[in-house]
Amino acid sequence: MTAVLVLAAYALLVGVAVPYILARARWTHRAPRLAVLVWYGLMATFVVTVALALYHVALRERHIHDGLLGLLTACGLLSGVTSPGSASSPADPAALLPPLIAVLLPVGWFLRTVWRTRRAQRRHLDVLAVVGRPSAEHDAVVVDHEIPAVYCLPGRFRTVVVTHGAIRVLSREQLRAVLAHERAHITGRHHLCHAVVEGFGRAFPKLPLARHAREQTALLLEMAADDRALRFHSREVLAAAMCEVAAGQTPRAAVGAGGPSVVVRLHRLLTPGAAPRRITRLGITVGSLAALLMPLIIACGPALG
Template sequence: MTSTLFLAGYAALVGVFAPRVLARARWTHRAPRLAVLAWYALMATFLVTVTLAAYHLVLREQHVHDGLVGLLSACGLFPVGSASHAAADPATLLPPALVVLLPAGWFLDRVWRTRRAQRRHVALLAVVGNPSADHDAVIVDHDTPAVYCLPGRYRQVVVTRAAIKVLSQEQLGAVLAHERAHIAGRHHLCHAMVDAFGRSFPGLPLARQAKGQVALLLEMAADDRALRLHSRENLAAAMCEVAAGRAPRAAFGAGGSSAAVRLHRLLVPAATPGRAARLGVVGGSLAALLVPLLIACGPFFG
């Protein structure tokens, strides 16, 4: 039971304490894409740890260590000796398989629901919207300035006429670049993965923190991509104008509740982390993922 206890403790560390530290880190807003990677590394680490803990608990630590084959056997990747009978029993693999299949099922459910909602909205836009070749977007008559996009298969950028009236050409170009960054980055899939993890582990601090943090970081990442071609002033001014606009379900909007935080980030820019810091975050994320494998497969925890 030694490995199972160590894995359970590590899962608690990753699922409860690590997200608090990452959420308070100051560098995340300066490197949003790197921070998203760190959040996904924590979620992947938690999944791997819980899966291995469930596998060890079912097998009651009946492992065979014999070189590389023994290592694979200890990890449940190769049936050898006494472990072969356990691996051959489907009931043995059911608990760890459920840990993996549950978030996978929720992910597919979220993608399907999002696609269905987008399909309905696209049908509505075909009636009330007017495609504009100049803006490469669909224009909708509405009194509220708003800009949003539908990612995925039905990718479209939507702009209200009120937004076109209040935004200059430079400001409109900046906010349109922000929305196209969501589409190019497939951010809807990123949201679907976080949502699936949260539904699989409701109440887990990691799931709660990741949902809000990743949503904000993806908006910042889209801002950064828009800044490659547009100025901070134009993007910030456009955000102020469309902040009150609400995006429909299954869409990304340029405004929203995170606009104030993003606006401050645009107007008070900070230096991005250096190469050493970035390599440290990537290395730490990989190391965190390797720890449960070392616990499960290492001879010191047998």
Template sequence: MLAWLGLIVTFVVAASLALNHVVLAERQHVHSGLLGLLGACGVVAGAGVGEMAPAFSDIAALLGPAAIVLLPLGWLLRTGWKARRARQRQLDMLALVGSPAMEYDVTIVEHDAPAVYCLPGRACRVVVTQGALDVLSGPQLRAVLAHERAHIEGRHHLFLLVTEAFGRAFPGLPLARHAREQTALLLETAADDHALRFHAREELATAMCEVASGHTPQAALGAGGPGAVIRLRRVLTPQARPRRATWMTVVAASVSAPLLPLLFTCGHAV
């Protein structure tokens, strides 16, 4: 997930710098030092020029890169607001049709279709339908509840908001489509791994099969989730943990990737 977020940030940085250099292709100001680097990249208009006021073209050159940065941020706010409203509608409905089950700390809904899902956020809630209670044994239910609570504790909905906002800001971009799909799958596998720390693989796999067809409301995270076949194979087949060196390399590459466009395009200003 960190790698996908790193690619998203890298695209935004690279696109904003590319647009900035296209606009200033005829009149780039390159100075020495950090201010010169910022000026060449358009971060600071007229940096190092001293008392000279920034030209209108310098200011206009910043509008394009700023739009590329602000567009996904704007969609992030809008997507978060819509998701919060959808969760609030679900909470209002649960207050009318749901009944608390203190034994499992969940809300039960009278519905025949087996489904288990969570509503993340401040007023988080785990919801279980009566159909799921009828088909799941006690250990299976506890395993799938551990999966849902992993979503809540890990604040996984925030990762989905970022990829959803990026996809809305740049529709049609393959990176946006793949990032949204793969992040959703990785979040489910992360929750699966958390549940497997405390429950048997067979219990979680069976519970996933039973609730795979259940309907998950908007802005909720369901135990069925995307990539059910891939997740089942992964749950039933123990996976070797990556070596620490590999893990650290992936983390370092993901964190440093957004800096590469800056170095490639502005390295001459250093």
């Protein structure tokens, strides 16, 4: 039972305490893609920890003293193998059900989110076929609307939408910059990144990790798209374009250049900081991997002792 208590405490640490610390970390805005991966690592760590804790509770620590070998054998991943001092036993379906639910619940919500997003995008494309017109000059669909807005429908449809109001108020260079931002969302498959976080949040709706991951990854993905656009356009041009389209409304299932994160992104663009050094990035990566492996070490602790 000691391993179960330690796993439960570790799940609370990852799911409740660490998200507050990471959400306030200063380096995340200077390395948004790495920060997104760290948030994913925390979510994966939480799921693995909960699954292992439920596994041990269901089996009443029947396989704990066999260590990782016994764990894999009980799960059916190894057969015909026995650990020293113990006999091989077949997997117990009733014992495997709780950890499977812990793993499959966020996966199921992820798939449902992808399906619902794709359906909403298909409906929006039907509307665009009526109110929009393809523009070869901008490689986008132009909608006759006076409010400046630029957004994209990522995934299978890969469509960038720009309103006539945005074309009117943006200079040619500013329009190119904001279009590059939207194409960065498409090439980066950021819709899947949003779906992963949304699926986790649906599976664990009251968890602080789910709330912070949803808020932070949405902002970090916008920053990652900004960084991609900055490869070809200046900070001043992109910042000016963002100001012009900040009030534009983005439809459901779309990703837009405006939105509530514009103020934070503008501050980041106009007061850039140095990116984390390579040794810092390496340390963060190693720490995330260690956090993910820790539940397995805890589960195998009795056998390693």
